[in-house]
Every structure is written in C-alpha cells, then in structure tokens.
Amino acid sequence: MEPFKTFSAVAAPLDMLNVDTDQVIPARFLSRPLDERYGTYLFHDLRFDADGNEKPEFVMNREGFRAAQVLVADRNFGCGSSRENAVTALAAAGFKAVIAPSFGDIFYSNSLKNGFLPIRLPDETCRRLREMLHEGPGGEVTVDLESQTVTAPDQSTWSFEIDPFQKNKVLQGLDDIDFTMQFLGEIETFEQGYDARMTWVTTRPG
Amino acid sequence: MPATMFDKIWDAHAILEREGNTLLHVAFHLCHDGSAGGFAKLKERGIEVRRPDRMAGTPDHYVPTTSRRIEDLATEDMRRIFRVFGENFTANGITHFPVEDARQGIIHVVGPEQGFTQPGLVIVCGDSHTSTHGAVGAIAFGIGSSEVAHVMATQALWQKRPKTMRITINGERPFGVTGKDAVLAIIAHIGAVGGTGYAVEYAGSLIRAFSMEERLTVCNMSIEAGARCGMIAPDEKTFDYLKGRPFAPAGAEWDKALAHWQGLPSDPGAAFDREEALDGAALAPMVTWGTSPENAVAVTDRVPDPADEADEERRAALEGAIDYMGLAAGQAITDIEVDRVFIGSCTNSRIEDLRAAAKVVEGRRIRVGHAFVSPGSGLIKKQAEEEGLDRVFTEAGFEWRESACSMCVGMNGDIARPGERTASTSNRNFRGRQGPGVRTHLVSPAMAAAAAVSGRFADVREFG
Numbered sequence: 001m002e003p004f005k006t007f008s009a010v011a012a013p014l015d016m017l018n019v020d021t022d023q024v025i026p027a028r029f030l031s032r033p034l035d036e037r038y039g040t041y042l043f044h045d046l047r048f049d050a051d052g053n054e055k056p057e058f059v060m061n062r063e064g065f066r067a068a069q070v071l072v073a074d075r076n077f078g079c080g081s082s083r084e085n086a087v088t089a090l091a092a093a094g095f096k097a098v099i100a101p102s103f104g105d106i107f108y109s110n111s112l113k114n115g116f117l118p119i120r121l122p123d124e125t126c127r128r129l130r131e132m133l134h135e136g137p138g139g140e141v142t143v144d145l146e147s148q149t150v151t152a153p154d155q156s157t158w159s160f161e162i163d164p165f166q167k168n169k170v171l172q173g174l175d176d177i178d179f180t181m182q183f184l185g186e187i188e189t190f191e192q193g194y195d196a197r198m199t200w201v202t203t204r205p206g
Numbered sequence: 207m208p209a210t211m212f213d214k215i216w217d218a219h220a221i222l223e224r225e226g227n228t229l230l231h232v233a234f235h236l237c238h239d240g241s242a243g244g245f246a247k248l249k250e251r252g253i254e255v256r257r258p259d260r261m262a263g264t265p266d267h268y269v270p271t272t273s274r275r276i277e278d279l280a281t282e283d284m285r286r287i288f289r290v291f292g293e294n295f296t297a298n299g300i301t302h303f304p305v306e307d308a309r310q311g312i313i314h315v316v317g318p319e320q321g322f323t324q325p326g327l328v329i330v331c332g333d334s335h336t337s338t339h340g341a342v343g344a345i346a347f348g349i350g351s352s353e354v355a356h357v358m359a360t361q362a363l364w365q366k367r368p369k370t371m372r373i374t375i376n377g378e379r380p381f382g383v384t385g386k387d388a389v390l391a392i393i394a395h396i397g398a399v400g401g402t403g404y405a406v407e408y409a410g411s412l413i414r415a416f417s418m419e420e421r422l423t424v425c426n427m428s429i430e431a432g433a434r435c436g437m438i439a440p441d442e443k444t445f446d447y448l449k450g451r452p453f454a455p456a457g458a459e460w461d462k463a464l465a466h467w468q469g470l471p472s473d474p475g476a477a478f479d480r481e482e483a484l485d486g487a488a489l490a491p492m493v494t495w496g497t498s499p500e501n502a503v504a505v506t507d508r509v510p511d512p513a514d515e516a517d518e519e520r521r522a523a524l525e526g527a528i529d530y531m532g533l534a535a536g537q538a539i540t541d542i543e544v545d546r547v548f549i550g551s552c553t554n555s556r557i558e559d560l561r562a563a564a565k566v567v568e569g570r571r572i573r574v575g576h577a578f579v580s581p582g583s584g585l586i587k588k589q590a591e592e593e594g595l596d597r598v599f600t601e602a603g604f605e606w607r608e609s610a611c612s613m614c615v616g617m618n619g620d621i622a623r624p625g626e627r628t629a630s631t632s633n634r635n636f637r638g639r640q641g642p643g644v645r646t647h648l649v650s651p652a653m654a655a656a657a658a659v660s661g662r663f664a665d666v667r668e669f670g
Binding site for chain 2: 011015016017020022023026027028030031032033039045052068074075076079080081083084087102103104105106109110113114127130148163164165168173177180181183184186187189190194198199200202204205
C-alpha cells in the first residue's frame with residue numbers, strides 16, 4: 001500500500017442520503033476484471049442512462065467536477081453490501097478520499113485497507129462544504145491526514161477524528177498482513193489455549 | 207462485574223491489544239464464490255491458508271437457479287470464478303459443498319443448517335449478511351476482501367470494540383406478524399444508520415417467542431440498520447436446533463459445549479451503551495415503500511407525504527425515493543400493484559418461510575407476471591419437496607428453482623426488467639439492486655405470497 005500523502009484536489013458534492021455500495025458499483029460489474037474500464041463502473045447507473053450516455057445532472061458529469069478526487073457526501077455513505085469493489089471503483093476513477101457525516105462500517109474499514117481515506121465531519125460541516133462546491137464548481141480542498149484537517153476552498157479548516165492506530169497504518173502505507181505477522185508468536189500461543197478450551201470448534205467432519 | 211454476551215464472546219477471542227484496537231481470533235470463517243479474491247491475494251504473496259480446519263464454504267452469489275451446471279453460467283468471468291472457487295477449496299483441504307452437492311446453498315442458510323454456526327464464536331464471512339449467524343448467540347459480522355485475505359493468513363482480525371445496544375421487544379405476538387416484520391419495524395424505528403458503531407443484542411419476550419428461523423431473519427437484517435452485528439442469547443430453542451446437526455458437537459463434546467453455551471447470555475444488570483424498545487403487541491405485517499430498508503410501514507399504512515417532512519434533506523430523499531419507486535405520496539400500500547414475486551435469499555428461504563408462503567398460496571393462482579421460489583439450500587429444497595410444498599407453488603403458477611442468492615442481488619442474472627415492481631423476501635430495496643430501474647418492496651414470505659395471489663400488496667391477516 002502507498003503511504004498516504006497530503007494533497008489538494010477538486011472536490012465534488014454528492015447530495016444523497018444512504019448512498020449504498022450497490023449505487024457505488026452495481027453488482028453486475030463485480031465479476032469484471034480490474035482493467036482501465038473499472039473507473040467507469042463507479043456510480044454507473046447514477047452516471048449513465050440505459051444507452052450508456054452521461055446523465056447531465058449527475059455531479060461527475062458536470063463541468064468543474066470531472067477532475068474531482070474528493071467526494072463530499074451525506075449521511076451513511078457506503079452502507080449495504082461488503083463489496084470492497086466500491087473502494088476499488090472510487091480509486092480507479094481517481095478518488096482518494098470521501099468526506100461524509102457517517103459511513104457504512106464495512107465500507108469504512110475497506111477504505112482504510114486500501115489507503116483510501118474516509119473522513120467523518122459533522123453534518124453541518126459537510127452541508128456547508130457541499131454548498132460551497134455547488135457555488136464554485138472546481139473548488140479545491142486540501143486533505144492533510146498528518147494534522148487531521150480538511151481545508152475548504154474558502155480556506156476554512158476543519159479537524160477530523162481518526163483512530164490513531166489506523167491513521168499510522170495509512171500514513172506509513174503499512175500492509176495489514178505483514179503488520180499482523182509480527183505477532184505470530186502471540187497468535188500461536190493464543191490458539192493453543194483456545195483449541196484446548198474449545199475442543200469442539202472445527203469445520204472438519206467429526 | 208456483570209457482562210454482556212457480546213463482552214463475554216469478544217474477551218474470549220481477544221489475542222492482544224494495540225492502541226485501543228484488538229487483534230481478534232476468528233473461530234469460523236465462512237466462504238462463498240466471492241471469496242476468490244482472498245485466495246488470490248494469498249497466492250500473490252505465497253502465503254498458506256492458516257486454519258483450513260476453521261473454514262467452510264459453498265458457492266451462492268453466482269450460482270444459477272435454473273440449472274446445476276457451471277457451463278450454464280452467463281459469462282466466462284462467472285465460470286472462471288466458479289472454477290477458482292472449487293480449486294481453492296480442494297487445494298487447501300477445506301470443507302465445502304460445490305454446486306452439485308445436495309448441501310449447497312446460501313452460506314448464511316447452510317452455516318446454521320450444518321451446525322457450523324455455534325454459540326460463543328466469532329464468525330466472519332466476506333458478506334455483509336454474516337450478521338445472520340448471531341442468532342445462535344455468536345459475534346458474526348461481514349468483512350471486505352482485504353480482511354478475508356487477512357483472516358485466511360492469520361485467522362485473526364484487527365477490530366475496534368463497538369458499543370453495545372440492546373433492543374427489547376416485549377409483548378404477545380400479534381396474529382400474522384413474523385420475525386421479518388419485527389426487524390423491518392426495528393430498522394424503521396432506529397433508522398438505516400441507527401445501529402452504526404454498535405453490536406446489537408435483541409431481547410424480550412417476543413424475540414424469545416421467535417423460532418430459530420425467525421431469529422436468523424432478525425439478525426440477518428442488523429446490517430440494514432448499520433449495526434456491526436446482531437445477536438440473540440442462546441436458549442433451549444437454540445440448543446434443540448443445533449443438536450444432531452452434522453458439524454455440531456456430539457457426545458461428551460456436546461455436553462462440554464452446552465455447559466459453555468449456557469454461560470453466554472448477558473448477566474442480569476449488564477450495562478449496554480444504548481437501550482431501545484419496541485412494543486411487540488403493536489407490530490403489524492410490514493412493507494417497504496422506498497429505496498432504503500428504513501422506509502418500512504404497516505401494510506395498512508400509506509406512502510408518506512414528503513410535505514410532512516420538515517428537514518429539507520430528508521424531504522428531498524423522500525421525493526427521490528417516491529419518484530424512483532413510481533408511487534404517489536399518500537398512496538395506500540394495498541393499492542400498489544406488483545409485477546413479480548421473489549421468495550428466497552439468506553433472509554427468508556428456510557423451510558419455515560416456504561411453509562408460511564405455501565399456506566397462503568395453496569389453492570390459489572398467482573396474479574402477477576412472474577413468481578418464483580429459490581430455497582435456501584439443496585437440503586431445504588429436498589425437504590420442501592417431501593412435504594409437497596413444491597407442488598403447492600407450481601400449481602399456483604410459481605416456478606420452483608434451485609438454491610442461490612438469486613434475485614436478492616441479481617449477480618447470477620436473476621433480475622427483473624426496468625420499471626418492474628417486485629415483492630421480495632430479501633433484505634435490500636436499494637435502487638437497481640434487482641436490476642437497473644427495478645422497484646423492490648421488502649416483505650415477509652407470507653406477505654410475498656399474499657401479493658403474488660392478489661396482484662398487489664394485501665394484508666396477510668385477511669387470508670384464511
């Protein structure tokens with residue numbers, strides 16, 4: 001995983017509550033290989049009509065937002081299915097972070113595993129930011145994970161919370177499996193005790 | 207100090223802590239055809255599967271319901287996923303039930319049916335409806351493919367301890383009300399984001415009165431309220447359900463396990479971070495009208511009027527949902543006509559679900575364009591056929607199909623046409639979930655059957 005670096009980029013507002021991962025990437029694309037088309041599956045049915053033409057009202061199709069790398073969403077972004085393809089599709093389309101008041105739990109943790117930053121900011125802040133972006137399409141925000149801040153196009157700066165353990169892993173680009181492998185001794189010791197106590201736990205036929 | 211069931215199970219699986227995060231041992235890892243990505247990630251790095259003795263799997267997402275032949279799958283990508291699924295499991299010596307095995311089915315149906323799903327365990331699976339398994343008194347939650355690979359490699363996961371919430375439903379079961387209606391009422395009550403960050407324990411006399419099948423349905427939809435997991439204390443019903451299952455402990459091991467399981471329920475006086483309560487006696491058969499599972503109302507109710515909503519964002523969301531669903535504000539639920547009916551999915555495809563639907567269907571004809579049943583597993587299908595349920599359905603005009611996730615998610619090609627309206631026993635009414643432009647209404651199996659024979663939503667309590 002690449003270490004996460006501070007960046008400034010165009011942000012796009014997405015004014016929808018409960019954007020589920022079926023909206024982020026419809027199920028029919030989940031068996032497709034990860035190739036140069038992958039980014040086009042992102043928000044596919046919101047973005048394109050049945051004939052594959054762009055829906056002009058969708059934010060990603062509007063002038064000023066086409067180069068967006070940050071999404072500013074509403075409550076419960078990424079709820080629903082556990083498909084990690086939602087994060088893959090966002091990243092494939094060039095996004096590096098999503099800002100929202102709340103996230104689906106599994107989407108949130110999938111994001112961090114991929115060095116993609118889910119940022120929780122209060123409802124009112126997200127609303128202000130979306131309004132600001134609507135008023136000035138092409139407005140850039142700065143995302144600084146080190147200092148845990150988001151800077152808006154009008155230079156307002158807001159702090160966000162992130163678990164320090166997760167923050168460190170994303171900042172360093174640590175691989176989760178490698179990281180855990182350093183505790184292999186503890187895992188083995190634990191398993192010996194667990195297996196001795198819970199002797200009936202196995203998926204093998206008895 | 208009195209402990210919650212969640213605390214007891216969590217603590218028994220905590221390997222170590224780092225900066226407030228727990229490395230949690232995984233007792234069982236359930237897999238399906240979508241788990242292929244995890245195996246691929248391990249292969250890339252040359253890592254072995256750490257505990258094949260703690261994994262089990264069956265394909266469900268891409269499985270066709272009209273055939274048992276892999277060659278009949280729609281695309282080469284799907285066929286490849288299937289081949290890789292079988293190869294991965296065989297190569298690692300993992301217990302699995304391929305398509306041609308009678309025990310194949312939806313992993314969240316097969317887990318409890320085979321006895322993999324046991325009280326007191328941490329159970330994970332690369333699917334959000336893993337919360338189902340909490341119904342026996344386990345911590346069970348869905349994970350993404352990176353975490354699937356991590357569990358395959360280490361049999362452990364880094365987790366932040368969630369807060370706990372108890373949702374209590376007391377009261378006598380009203381006539382015609384099922385576990386599905388209860389969980390839809392819960393989601394409508396706390397909202398689609400209401401459970402986010404929480405491990406939920408369902409309690410109260412109505413929950414205890416629910417069968418194991420209904421408890422599995424309730425816990426299954428915990429994720430639709432955003433909860434990390436849902437769980438119900440094990441009791442005699444749980445133990446009776448598990449006893450004699452192929453992978454449940456037997457003999458002296460059963461006694462040992464039982465003693466452990468009996469100590470799992472939350473201690474009297476255990477503190478939860480949040481308490482919610484619903485009046486069981488006030489529940490009614492439910493129907494969702496919108497595009498989030500929280501958009502659920504009683505069948506006797508109406509589509510809400512956005513004009514009544516003060517919050518601007520919520521009003522816009524209501525308007526958007528009503529527009530997508532092709533409904534009118536204030537329309538009576540029983541005035542909504544239905545095109546297709548789907549009875550199946552990890553939420554409602556167990557034998558009891560099929561019996562409840564068949565009871566309504568018996569002696570009637572469908573008045574919708576298309577209706578079909580996909581039993582939750584090959585074994586359930588067989589049992590239903592032994593009970594003659596398949597004939598009840600087919601004589602009414604339903605198709606009787608094979609077991610898969612099917613039209614809950616449409617990944618195997620079982621989808622409806624744009625603009626069509628479905629009554630579905632599944633768990634998600636998201637836009638496009640059952641095909642682009644399809645309008646999904648979530649209901650219980652009996653309510654789906656009532657819709658099928660009425661051509662519109664109907665109150666199942668009016669069926670003899």
